Amino acid sequence: MRLSVEQKQVQSQIASQQMQQALFLLSKSAWELNEYVREQALENPVLEAREPEWQERDLFPGAAGYYGESYEKAAPETLAEKLFGQLDLKKLGKEELRAAKEIIDALDSRGYFTESLADIARLCGLNGTQAKHALAAVQSLDPAGVGARSLSECLCLQLERMGEKEDAPYRIARDYLEELARGDYAGIALALGIPAAKSRAYCALLRSLRPGVSNIPQEEAAQYVYPEILVEKEGDALRVILDERKIIRPFVNDAYELCDLDSETKAYLQERRAMAKRIVQSVELWKTMLRRVAEKIILVQQAFFLVGEPLCPLKMADVARELDVHPSTVSRAVAGKYLMCEDGIFPLKSFFSRSISGRGKNVSGDYIRRSIREMLAREPGLSDNAITERLQDRGAKIARRTVAKYRREMGIASSYRRNK
Structure with missing residues (x-):
């Protein structure tokens, strides 16, 4: 074997400290951003911070007091919404x-996928390998254990x-x-051929894991937030305000x-000044993005x-393409941020609505929800099968x-309970 030394030029991207x-x-949300800057200002003698200006501004009826130090209540995000937001960042066909x-839609109350993967494959025109790839993509999302087909698989995924x-x-x-x-x-220990102490430690580890992921919206999980984005109507136009x-x-x-400082102190202050400048610039980038x-x-x-109107289908990748940034940048920008308009307060990421194939154009999940409400308002006894058929007649390819x-x-409630 002959050893040799050679030079090779390789291109790679390394994020700068500023980036x-x-x-x-x-x-970070506005609240988290403020807390972080306050902590840094305490540790850095060169960094100063002016506190936010809490002033009343009556944009919307009944909004008085909102712009003070009180918080507003926002609806909790569902597990499906969290998973759809992460799925947009996966590179899937x-x-x-x-x-x-479809797999996310089929998750049960524990976050398990217990339906037939073969049925999903047939519905989406995939072979078995592709369907398994789709399931693996769901199982790679947070929280760990979601999409498992059994308790054993849920623990193994974690x-x-x-x-x-x-x-x-x-x-x-x-x-x-x-x-x-x-x-x-x-x-x-006997079955696995391991010491009893290790058996006990491994069992303790498994007992510390979650047996499932709650897929049931909890009212008490509602968060109190103050929205960073405000939307005002101005006639037939909208004004977007970063508050x-x-x-x-x-x-x-x-x-x-x-x-007049010694070299060590001077070097320390120069390093602190550079760090302070990065924080100032990063806060400006936070606001701009x-x-x-x-x-x-x-x-x-x-x-x-x-x-x-119902929400239009929209993915984070669509916004990222428009802004010429990576989809993960859009994901970070909307994480934990809220929007306030006349209709209430919404997580910013809730305006990304999944696309459901239809004839002529795609429709969003929000369109499907509204259609279900409208149908049941007119005919309260409609079954899920009947609703599915009517939606398919409207051109929406959707499973029961x-x-x-x-x-x-x-x-x-189900049609059985409604009819009773």
Whole structure:
């Protein structure tokens, strides 16, 4: 074997400190951003911060007091909404993406997928390998364990996400759950050929995991927030406002003179000044990107704000393409941010609505929900099958289980209970 040394030129992208700082702050809400800047200002003698201006501004009827220090109540985000938002960042083909969305729609109250993968494959025109790829994409989303087909698989998915390398915990999850439930550590140790102490430790690890993911909206999970984005009507137009009164204003204090300081102190202050400048610039980037993303969202969804129409299909990748940024940047920009308009307060990410194929054009999940409400308002006894057929007559390619899923999310009982 001959050894040699050669030079090779390789291109790679390494995020600068400024970019890392900006991306770190971008995913924070206004409240979290303010807290972070306050903490940094306490530690950095060069960084100063002006507190947000809490002033009353009566934009909407009944909005008085909102712009003070009180919070507004926002509806909790459903598990499906969280998963759809993450799914947009996965690189899936069109049919595999549709299959992944069908799988999410089919998740039960524990976040398990217990329906037939073969049925999903047939519905979406996929082969078995592609359907498994779609399921694996769902199982890679947060929270860990979602999309599992059994308790064993749910535990194994969580072990994988934790980076567990040992084989024994996986074998216990797959083959020895009854022994685990009984606390038969000695029996498990004997079956696996491991010391009793390790058996006990592995079982303790498995007991610390979640047996499932709640897929039932909890009223008590409602959050109290203050929205960063405000939308005002001006005739037939909309005005998008980033409410900077809620945002702390950092600045660099240049009062320190470096000329009369020793070299160590001077180096320290120069490093602190550079860090302070990065924070100031990152806060400005936070405001700019949030405003740009919100403006693009509202431009697409303006019919919702102006006349109450259903949301249009919209993906994070669509907004990212318009702004010439990566979809993960859009995901960070909307994470934890809220919008306030005349109709209430909404998570910014809720305006990304999944697309359902139809004849002539695609429709959004919001369109399907509204259609279900309208049909049941006219004919309260309609079954899920009947609703599905009528939606398909309107051109929406939708499965019965998806209709049932939307109906349950809206808190509407089954036709059997309604007819009773």
